[in-house]
Structure formats: structure tokens, C-alpha cells
Amino acid sequence: MLLSGRLILRLRRNPNTTSTVTLRCLKTITNTIATEHGSNTTGRGGRGVSNDDYFTTIHHVSNIVRRDIYMERTLNKMCISTIVNSELVYRVLRSCCNCGIESFRFFNWARTHHPQYDPTTFEFEELLKTLARTRHWETMWKVAHQMKSRNISISPTVISFIIEHYGKHGLIDQAVELFNRSKNFNCPQTTEIYNSLLFALCEVKNFQGAYALIRRMVRKDAVPDKRTYSILINGWCSAGKMGEAQEFLEEMSRKGFNPPVRGRDLLIDGLLNAGYLESARGLVRKMTKEGFVPDVGTFNSLAEAVSKSGEVDFCIELYHDVCRLGLCPDIKTYKIMITTVSKVGKIDEAFKILHNSIEDGHRPFPSLYAPILKALCRRGQFDDAFSFFSDMKVKGHAPNRPVYTMLIKMCGRGGRFVEAANYLVEMTELNLSPMSRNFDMVTDGLKNCGKHDLAKKIEQLEISLRVSLQKARRSYLKQGNSRDEGNLGLTHESWTERKCQLED
Template sequence: MVLSASSVHLLHHHLSSRTTINLLSLASLSTTIANRSLKTPVPKPDQSEDHTEPPITNTHNDDYFAAIHHVSNIVRRDFYMERTLQKMRINVTSELVYRVLRSCNKAGIESFRFFNWARNQPRYQPTTLEFEELIRTLGRTRNWETMWKVAEQMKNQGFTITPETFSLVIESYGQHGLVDRAVEVFNLMKNFNCAQTTEVYNSLLSALCEVKNFQGAYALIRRMVRKGGTPDKRTFAILVNGWCSAGKLKEAQDFLEEMSRKGFNPPVRGRDLLIEGLLNAGYLESAKGLVRKMTKEGFLPDISTFNSLLEAICKSGEIDFCVELLQDVCRLGLCPDKNTYKIMIPVVAKIGRMDEAFRLLHRLIEEGVKPFPSLYSPIIKSLCKRGQFDEAFSFFSDMKGQGHQPNRPVYTMLIKMCVRGGRFVDAANYLVEMTELNLLPRSESFDMVTDGLKNCGKYDLAKRIEQLEVSQKGF
């Protein structure tokens, strides 16, 4: 039976029922999928694990993705998957297989069964992209024996496994403590004519540090350099993080100094790596001390490292320390970026340091950055919490007047704060303002405002708000 195109949206409501398989839009599904072929079957050499999905050119996106969603659910849940899929008479393409495999990336054996079914369909020939996606899924789900069978099939058909895929396989072994297997995979790469890139070395390095085999990790870096490889930031960061997590700060420092003497300086300064390593290992006080020592000596951390430190300290509740530290490094010449302000403005506003919040916001504007709603929203919320509604409303008007238009979450927050403060008429005004900007308020916002207006005796205004809700939602 063929389901009309207008009924495709009903697919989601029938996924759990076996009877829906015969109700799938067989003709429209085949047509939709046939029109969406994969243009480039082989990924670029530098493609990472998170592949960029093939371009979408067909206009019927909803139908297409509903079909992909339906097939993916069959693969994950249907015990008789192959029989069900065969009844659907799908026109199997590379893109269909790739997207379903990506959707089922936590179902290893089910993905393998689907791939084998697809390979038996007429006119479908697997590409590197589908093979590698399946290998990733099988490695991620610890189906290693099946994964190697697929790799051998890939090799026998003349396909090349990329270093990115080998990296994922090595890391999957390392994450489960199977370092010997990770080393075997590393050594096996030459049998697949695959280069041992810096990314591959980093994956094995991570596996060795996972089991605290720092001697082996250090030896691996030496081998990498001997073979002509170039360590990158992640190479240094993995080993530094490993040593820091084991409380071996001196070893991490010695390693960075030795690599520097040999001419292999990290892409970021060694002290920044140490700070990040200490933060990742949970040694917040040591990281703070290191930054304090740096600033006293006149040195500045990298801005991304500094932001990581600020975020960690703010989470620990030491906001005053963060404010002082930020002022110190700014005096030394560090230029905060957008992320610095995203971290600091909400936390200082939350603890009621409004002068500091306004100072940071004004500095951000002076630097030419347009403040987005999530930056000035915490200031408005804090003013309302402190009962300073007039100041909050004035600041809100200033933001709008300067062209920094609020979004729906800001209005929703402001309406809620007005209701909590008994400012029901103000809440109603902002509700109307939202609708004038084509921002549909939530049902809860309408309910809060109308209930509040009725409780304070403003029945006419409450009725108008109810009428506004009807006009907006059409019921």
C-alpha cells in the first residue's frame, strides 16, 4: 500500500507498531531517496571523525528525514530488520546508507546487519564513507572482531582506511584499557598502506596515558620525532594532562623544557599547557598559584587558557578572586575576548556586583562587540531580584534603543520577574510588546499575567490579555 505524501508526517507516530511497515510511503520514499544521491563518496584525507554531511539539495527535507528516521528506527528496534526493509522496496543509495549508519552509531551489530542488507540491494555499491562510518560504530561499541572483518572487506575491495579512522579505533581500545591491542592496531597500519600521522600518534599516546604508562608515552614521542613527525598542541597537552592528573607537575615541566631544547616548542606556551593540565586534573589551587606567579613576573597566560581558569574558579564560587585576577591581567595588557565577558558578566550580576557587571558590559561595547541578549539578560534579572524594577526597565530600554534587540527568552524572563515582583501591568505591557515583535509568548506567560491581573482586580486588562492569547494562538 502506498502512503500519500501528505501522510508522511504520521510516520513518527507509528514507529513502534509492526503494522506500520506496510503503511510506509513506498513510492514516495523511493523517489525521495533516489533524488538524494551522494556526490562525493570518498572523504578528504584531513576529514575528522565528525564528517561533514553531504549537501542537501532536495526541497522535500521533511519527507526525506522522516524516511531516514523511520529506517533508522527499524534498524535499531526490529528483530526481523532485513525482512522488514525488503518489504519497503527502498531505492538504496550511498547517502541513505551513510545517514542511517550515522543515526545508528550506538547500535554496532544492528548497523552491521543493515550494511550487509544494503550491499545485497541492486545498483548499490558501498563507498569509503559508509565503510568507515561502520568501522567507527563497531569500534565505538566494542564489536572489534566484526570491525576487523569489515576492515578486511574494505581492504580486499581496494578501499583505503584513513588515518582518522585508525585513530578512532586506537582510542576505542585505549579507553577500555586495552593498550596492547591499541599498539597492535598502530603497528598494523602499514598492512593497510595507511600513514602514521600525528593524529594517530596522539591517539596511541592518549591510550598509554590512560593507563599511566608515561614512560611508554615519552618513548612514543621520541619515536615520532625520530620518524620525522611533528608534535602538535594535542601531543603536548595529552602528556602534560596525564602527568598533571597523576600529580607529577615536575615531570610535566621537565618534559616541556626538554622538548623546547630539542626545538619542538608547543604551539602554545608551556605554562599555559601546565595550567590547562592542572585544571583538567582538578588541581584548581595549583593552577591559581601558577597564574599568580606568572602575573607577578610580568607574564600573561594565553586568553583561552585564562578563560578556562576563570570558568573553573567561578564554578568554585570565588567570584571576587576572578574579578581581581581579571583586573590584574588587564593592567598587564591582556585583552579579554567575547568568551571572557560571557563568563564574567553573568556571575558578577548574580552575586549583586552590579557596578562591575555594568563596567564589563560597557567595556565590551567600547571594544566594538555587540552585546547579545544572553549577556545583558543576567543584569536585568539581578536588578529585578533586588527590587530595582525601574532601573531594570530603563536598562532594558537602553539596550533596545542601542539596537541590541531582545529575544524571546529575555522577554519571558522579564515577564516572570515582573509577576514575581507584583508588577502585573508591566508584565502585561511586555507581553503585548512581544507579540508586536512577532515573538509568540509561552502559554505559561499568558497564564501568569492573567492570573496576576485578576488577583489585583484588573479584570478588563486580564480579559484583553486573554483575547490576545486567542488571537495569537488561533483557538
Template sequence: MFLPSSSRLIRLGRASPSVIASITGILGYFKTITTTTVPGGNHRSTSNDDYFATVHHISNIVRRDIYMERTLNKMCISNIVNSELVYRVLRSCCRSGVESFRFFNWARTHHSHYDPTTLEFEELLRTLASTGHWETMWKVAHQMKVQNHSISPSVVSFIIEHYGKDGLIDQAVELFNRLKNFNCPQTTEVYNSLLFALCEVKNFQGAYALIRRMLRKGAVPDKKTYSILVNGWCSAGKMREAQEFLEEMSRKGYNPPVRGRDLLIDGLLNAGYLESAKGLVRKMTKEGFVPDVGTFNSLAEAICKSGEIDFCIDLYRDVCRLGLCPDVETYKIIITASSKVGRINDAFQILHRSIEDGVRPFPSLYAPILKALIRKGLFDDAFSFFSDMKVKGHPPNRPAYTMLIKMCARGGRFVEAANYLVEMTELNLLPMSRSFDMVTDGLKNCGKHDLAKRIEQLEVSLRGI
């Protein structure tokens, strides 16, 4: 391949110094790509690194260079322009609609050996839809049809949903009705996308009519179908309509994949009606019913964020008595919440239950308890608990050690902080610079100059400074 020198590149046009420097640098990548074909050793990994560096460089040109085509032509990269490279660049430039379209056209018109596949066409359609370049998107869709490329239901769904987000419901309906022209079936996924678009513009009458059409055409509603409509009604404050819809669907034999009440709770949470969701759960528990574990987790997380942690813990105990089987996410939410408000005994009980259920404690599960113990000044209990977790649970990670060192330093326990700092290095976990500074300063202030010097030497040996 002919690779022009940097001086020749400078003479070819009025490129800016930054562009010239970038082009000069990327030439080394092309040389590596074309020469590192010998199998074995590190050649293959080096070639892969250079290839992805090239993709990154081309993507930057596409996004930022006003004279993109001219710059790309000067790079002489015809031998590496293929479907994979074009797809990777388009995916990297997913927020640059017009620029992606220009690059795609450049690749097609300047390289006769390059024949676009459905993959690149669909990636470009997604980019143009998400950036609102609808007219250009339809041009690309027409090119696909001319070249006998069909559009997948997932891409059609993506486009229809973005029409809905932009309030262009007529265009969304038109695309839905024209799918036969693109050899794309009206699947449940496509119905769901139009249902979403209708709910986005609060056209619930049209959404309900679409559900009836969906059933007549033999498309089977899934969980997303119910969730979209229930979420839409709840966001509009129409909880009664959501309940009636679920009851009607149940009477017709189209029971949702999850229970209707769980869908209502999720819908109320998504719409921000926390008190209504709490009220519905209270009613369920009084009647002896428990929410789905995923629904409970969403509710518990929302309640904790609102600051009603005591209510959340009590609700957790109630639903567990009624038969809820917590999962790892449940334990994580409740243990963190209990520890935050100082209910350490509750946190320990929930942690022990998780262990009984076969969950091996991991750092983000036991770190909140550790932090709560130190905040209460129970350092000996915290150190003993930490040692126990190192044996019975997952090994502590870097954030857990960093938190422990920081809490020890705040509590004036600098010797213990230094020990944990050394322990980190023995586990090949590089401490942060501020952790070293915090510990050495504290040791010096409390007269432990020899230990402070050893910690400084440790940092020097680790960082080579």
C-alpha cells in the first residue's frame, strides 16, 4: 500500500496542524495492520490494538473534521475499508447523524469493493432516528429496499419509539402500516413500540384500539405490552383504567406474565406515585398477598431514597412472613438501608439470613455494616467482623479497603489503618495516593514516625517515585 510521507501530506491541502499530526500518527497504525500477519507471539494482539486505534481515529475524523471526505481520502485506507470497519465507525459515531451518513456514502462511493450489509444499514438507521434526521433516514431505508435488504423488527421498533418520543405519532403509525413494503412482520415487539409511542402522546384510546387489533391479528401480548400501557395510564393518573384493563385482559384469557398488582405497583413507581404504591402494597399484605420480588425491590429502593427506611425494613419483615423469597438485590437494599440508620442488629440478622439462603457475602453486602460499626465507635467489633468476612465471604475489594482505611483514620486509629494499607498491597490492590497521605500524616501527628516512614517507603516502592 502506498503510504505518503508527512511532508507530502502537508503539501496536499490546507489541513490544520492537529489534523496533520493525527494523520501522521495513524500511518504507523496502517503499517502495523498490513505487516503484523505472522501468527504466534504478541503480533496478533498488537495488530488488534492498532486496528481499534485506527477505528477510533477515523471515528474522531468523522465526528469533528469539517472536510471529512478530503481527510479520509488523504489517508489512503482503501485496503481496510470493509463491512466490519464501517460498522464499528458508525456505532462509534451514533450521536452524529449527518456525519455518519456522509461517512457511509464516502465508503460506498470511493471503494467499489465495499458492498454494505444489512448490519451497517440498520446501524445508520438507528443513528439517524435517534438524532432526528428523519428525511435522511427514509433515504437510507429506500436504498435498503432497492438493494433487497429487509429491516428487522428490532430496528423498526427503535424508530417507532423515537417517533413517539419526538411526538411524531402520525409518522409512527405510517411506518407501522408500511412494514410490508420492507418485508418486516408486525411482531409483538413492533406492536409494543407503537403502543409506547401512543402512550407517549397520551393517546390512550388509540393504544387500547391497538391492543384489540393486536389480539385480532393473533399477536400474543407479553409482559412489556402490559407494562407499557399500565405505566402510561399510571403516569397520567388513570389508575382505575389500568386496573380495568388488566381485569378485562384476564377475563379474555390473556393473563399477564406477571401479576396485575405487581404491574400496577411498577407503574405507580415509574410515574412517581410512591404513596399510592405503598398503599397498594399495604392492601396486598393485609389480604395475605405478597408482591413479586422484583417489584418489591423496586418499591424498597424508592422508599429508601425517600428516607422512609424504617417503613421499608418493617415492610420487608411483613412480606417475608407472608412468603416472599428475597434475592441478592433485596438483601443488598435492606442491609444498606438498615446500616445507614444505625439498625445494626437488623442488618446482621438479614446478612445471616442471606448466608443461610446460600448467598456468599460480597463486599458491597458487608461493607455498609462495617461502616455502621465504625461510625458508632465499635472499632473492635468492626475489625473482628471484617476478619470474619475475609474468611467466610468474598475477599475485600479496593473500595472496601479504601473505606475502612478512611474510617479508621477519621477515628484516630492510624496504626490499624496502616496495617490495612499494607494488607491491600499484599493482595495486589494499589491504594490511592490520598490513603497513603492520610495514614502517614496521622501517624506523624500521633508520634509514630518510624511507621510513617515505612509507609512512605512502601508508596515509593509501589509507585516508583
């Protein structure tokens, strides 16, 4: 159930209180779920409950957890005991991932007020991550000891998450302590945990300790992976120590621990992450002159960084060079390159790259051909854009709502209101609801051009669409017998947005 615009505005102005009207609406939702399906409610509020009801309840409970000072009292008034289960608690905790103490209070409320609720590992670990993210370390350790008392082990992923957050805040002693104590929580010291401590050490620029940890890692037979190398290389590159990074790669190679990707690719990634774009460009240029091809992921990162700096010509030249050397571009490569060249008006180059992607077996999707459409419209080549769009509807994936919206907008800017009207009709035939402002722009433009008959048809189309949306809204309201239409406060525009979000 949705709240009216006035009620939402009132909540924003006074987020620490929950109005009587809001609580009544929430109780209507939860009571509908509970009374219709009884105390055997499981999963998403019980079998047969619509997703709208279920997720709306979670949304409002999350708002209460985040904003209400008297959280427990308000939650008790909601009468949601029959639907409190592991999934609901987990979703609320994820939704409140930046509210540490509030999440802890909600978790305790769910456990103490609902004896039927038995928390699982998922809720405990999500709460640990939230408390670590918000730096509530003491409370986090209380929760960890509760898990230990219940014989619930902590996964290496969560241990790694906490160690990395210790490192991000400069608490390296606590990170090392948790690393040493991980076995006490039935968590083995995996490569993932080694990588997290390595990350923490590099965050505080303790490269000597990081290198010692690598040696210990080798002694303990923990095999370094790509992230192990990347963390240390990124740290050295960010500190401007390229020599040390290269020596480390050579030494690890002599010991038989070669990285999963080539050392030069790791160096390029490290330079890009550290912001040394020119050095990364130089290293890639040196590689290509020597006949070596960078990893496709490395090239994508470099192309994206170079395109943001505005050096499109270098990006195009590099793309052709590495393709001649045997690089196999992936779909992300094509998306980066097409978007980059289209923005600067190099349409011929964009078409070449698009045709290359088709030859490689990729079927163009909307975000791949939309930049070319927009570039053609900007140059005033509307006939070419319309012809290209028709081809893509046949040869590529079906256009989505954003593509149609963009095309209608560009047609309006170029004075092509008749074509814009045709695309509006086409959208409705595909069950893609246009925005109200699209209708307004097209009808106003048609009237200014003297196309009054066509403008009238577009207005009638908008009216018929509104009628169908009203019918859908009434059908939606009938799903809950105790719900009141006055509490929904849905305008045509908001209902259209909601319907389109569900479709998209």
C-alpha cells in the first residue's frame, strides 16, 4: 500500500515521529496479510500474498527502524507477530545497512517479542556487517559472542569484511587480532581472509608487514590469487613505488607463484586505480609496440578512464591496435567504445564498432545502439536515425522504455512531432507507458505545426491510457478488502511510474 503525497511530506518534515494515520495504514497492510492467511504465515507473508503487500510492509518497517526514536513501541502497535520470520528480518536489516544501533535494536526486538522467530546465520552476519560498517565495534563483538554461544560459525566472507573495515579506519591492531582469532569462530584462515588483512596493511601503508604476510601465506600453503597480487600492486602503485611492484612480481614468478593474469596487466590496473593515467597509457603503448596484447578487462578499464579524460582519438587508435594484435573484445568493450565515440559525434566509427560486435555474434541491446541514435538526432540526421532504429527492432533486442523516451525527446527538439507521435503510439502498443510530459510535448508541438487532428488523437490516446490505468488501480485496490482508496493518494503520473517500474 502506498501513502499519499501529503503524508510522505509530513514524514519527511518530522522523521522522528510516526503519525496516527501512517500507523493505521501500516496496520491495515499487516492485518490484511495476517488475517487472510492466519498464523501459518511463512515466506513472503504467506502463500497468496501479493509482492506489493509484502515489500510495502518491509519498506515501512525499515523506515520505522531508521527514523523512529520509539521504534519498539511503534513496531508493537503494528501487530506483525504472525509475519516476523527470518526472511523479513534479513530484508529489513539489509535495508537499514547504514543504521548500526537501530538495526541491533530491531534484531533484539524481533528475538525477544517473537518466541517463534529463531535467527539464522544470515541475520547474524548481516548485522555484523552493518555494525562494522557503522563502526560500532563493541556491539559487533557482543553479537559475535552470541553467535559463538549458539555454535554458529562466522563465514570467511564476513570475517574478511570486518578486517577490511578495520583497515579502512586505520585500526590495524584490531584487524590483526581478528585475523589471529578467526579460528575461535570456526573460521579457517583462507586466502580470502589473508587478502583482507593484506588490504588492511596496505591501507595504512605498512608494506613491510604486507610482504611478510605474503611470505607467511606461502609457508601455510595458502595459494595467492589474483586479488592477492592486485591488492599489493595497487598499494605500491598508489605510493608511487613501481620498482617494488615489479620486483615483487618477478620474485613471486621465480618461486613458482605466477599471478592468474600477467604482471603487466596488474601494473596497469594498479596505476589506473592510483590515478596515474599517463603512466598506464605509456605502459600499454609499450606493450602494444612489443606485440603484447593486454587483458580485455585491463583494456576496458583503461578505455573507460581515457574516454572520461576526453582523449577519444587515443582510445580509438588503441582499440584498433589491440584488435590487430588479437584482442577479443567482450560486450563491455563494445559498450564503452560505442558510447565514447558517439558522444563526440564520430558516428562512422560507432557504426564500425557496432558491426564488429554483430560479427562477433552479439545481438545489439538497447544501451548499445541508443548512443548512436542520440548522436544521429543531435546531428539532425533524423531519417538515418529512424531507419537505423527500424533495423535494430528487427536485428537487435527490442527497444525499452528509456530508448523510446529518448527518441521522442530528440524528435521534439528537432521539430519532428509527427514521428514523435508515431513513437508514442508504438510505445502504447508495446505496453510501455509514456510519461505525461511526453504527451504534453507532442500535443503542443503538433498544435503549433497545425496538425490539430493528430494532436486530438494523441490527447484521446492519453485519456484512454489514463482510463486503463484507473481500471488497473481499482483492480489493485480490490486485492485488499480493508483498504481505503483515499489513503492511497495515487495520481495518474505516480501510478504510471509505479506500473512502468514493475514492467521494467
